[in-house]
Amino acid sequence: MEGGKRVVFVTVGTTCFDALVKAVDNPIVKQQLSAKGYSHLLIQIGRGSYIPIKSEGEDGCLVVDYFTFSSSIADNIRSASLVISHAGSGSIFETVRLGKPLIVVVNEDLMDNHQSELAEELAERKHLLCARPQTLYQTISDMNLDSLTPYPPADAQPAAKLINRFLGFPDD
């Protein structure tokens, strides 16, 4: 809560996901984020062509800013209070690893949309919330971040054990 500044960080990664940028740029969504106590909206728009409206935050509105790419997305995630992301596994794990509340928005325009599998599975396990661009406002208004559970640390030991056993190496 650095000085009451609560940032919502939106990231589309290296993709072009105008539907997500449009969805968060929607006045209803911004109003809801504001009502939930967030003060800033920072949008990484990637290769998208839709440019959101910047705002200085007059009359208690959200402060809105955007950029295209950055080499330090991790810093943006770290300083955010809420992350809204595309369904790429890199972005998803980077965010849940840092213990940040996450809403994943699935891009329905992608042909082979296996990425929604991961988001839906992790949503079922309550590690994140999963939304579609047109239902994002609903997800935000219904969201209860206390219901989310931390993502458990990764453990490569079971795989390493199987590899060792297969090769006839003793486990440590």
Add this chain to the structure above:
Amino acid sequence: MNWKKVEIIPCCRAKPPTGYYALNSGGALNEVGGHTAEMLNLVGVLQNDKFAPRFYIAASTDNMSLQKARVLESSLVDQSGALKVKAAQFMQFYRSREVGQSYLTSVATTLIALVHAMRLMLRIRPQVILCNGPGTCIPLCLIAFFFKVVGIRWSSIFYVESIARVRRLSLSGLLLYKLQIADQFFVQWPQLQQKYPRAQYVGCLM
């Protein structure tokens, strides 16, 4: 599958593996960057004195993965002293299939990749191959399998399906599973293991 196991275990006890790959893929960092992280998490917990020397192979379009592998390798050196500086090599490889490329043109580019893979594999002749998709690993695994059949080199192939695959295998994974080229096939979600019974569930690597 069992005959492979019987064959490989005595062979490795007598002589530990002298080479292994971590095959990564890349391109757009956030789209496929997860693959590299998963693989390196696994490499990080393997006994690095037994699994040596290590050869890391990434797609030629992928500039991030090898950089991450170098970071991991330098941390391994820090832990165990400066002795193992030469334990790792890093290579780039013609990519057989870009994310989103059509299956038809994939066939042609895979053929070119096979030739390149043959040259790399003749040089390295690994005993252990660790790989995850997409695309890059197929030609190398096919060559490794060919080496086994003709007796050039017996290698153990471990395939790790990406954590992003929850309900369906990737194209690379499906090929290696159906053709039974992977000696051990790891998946990171129990649902996949139920659907593909020869796979082994290993929990999340990321």
